[in-house]
Amino acid sequence: MIDKIVQSTAEAIGHVDDGSTVLLGGFGTAGMPDELLAALIELGPRELTIVSNNAGNGEAGIAALLKAGLVRKIICSFPRSADSYVFDELYRAGKVELELTPQGNLAERLRAAGAGIGAFFCPTGFGTELAGDRETRVINGKPYVLEYPIHGDLALIKAERGDRWGNLSYRKAARNFGPVMATAARKTVATVHEIAELGALDPESIVTPGIFVSRIVKIERVATEAGGFRKEA
Template sequence: MINKITQDVETLLKQIPDGASIMTSGFGLAGQPIELIEALIDFGPKDLTVINNNAASGDRGLTKLLLSGLVKKMICSFPKANNTKVFEELYCAGKVDLELVPQGNLAARIQAAGAGLGAIFTPTGYGTAVAEGKETREINGKHYVLEYPISADYAFIFANQADPLGNLTYRKAARNFGPLMAKAAQVTIAQVHEVVDSGALDPEHIITPGIFVQHVVRVGDIA
């Protein structure tokens, strides 16, 4: 029987190489797999590209990863936050690159990768710096910008419950980008509060089917 639950987080994270791209769920700290992100620091993969809605929030999770010097580039919608200036300082010092993507485009481009689409046309950004150097098109009298999917080598996502097959449920706003990212990455590692028996999850409540999840770790099992 398939069992995607692991307590050997160290082996998982040691496999992440220098130069890897990692999607991390979260809207600020809500739904951010904080413990999983911080555990990665111990293994020191360099030149990471991190894809997240925010560049950092507070003093944990992505903030610590940025401070570790392991991140080469951020792809995000909100690089500034009221409760931290870490990314701003690193960016101004030339220590990290930024690709700024409007929030709707970020979600749509990740969704496109998960759906196997080649590209999408979106009206967001037309006539602005976001559209510079990109193909544009008029469709039914409205102007659009061509955007390409955003995929990643890994997705670190945060869910509420999981079963051994990797099926996931979420709690309220912590759902945010997790379901999209799980479909758009080669390897998805889900950090969860609770593991339940197979068959215990109501199928109507499962948001991310286990086919999109390779590994599940409980918060308490992350050193």
């Protein structure tokens, strides 16, 4: 019987080697797998390469991982925001590397990894420092830059609902990056707010099929000071 449900975030993640590449789903704070990140910090693997849309907010989530000194490099699209001071300080001190990747390129590099594509040409970044020393070509009169897939050793994502086979559905912007990251990693771990019975998820609403998911763990919604619950954007 296939049952990918586990009882704790630490058990869900399991062992993580030093130097691993970890893909982190979400879009800003929406869909960020904070509970899994907290467990990863407790596990303590070092020299990690983190792939995410951004470089953290305040001192939670990715910022907490950075502050713990576990990250060697971050690949992201938006490293700076009003409250990205943890990343700013580490980057300026030369303690963390940055590979800046336009958001569309980032999504496509992850999708390419999951689809088994060896490389692709993309126009974004041509003629800028982002192109680096990568190969360029003119195709049908338009210039392109060669981009390579981003493969992950581990993907940590947050979904809304899941079943014991690992099928996942998401809530609004929390869906961003999670689905492509799930396909691009050797191991994918997801948190969900609700465990559904087999067959209860509408097939049309299943965004990530269970074949791409290794383990899921249920987490509670976070209560707000107003007495309600924090919801994704």
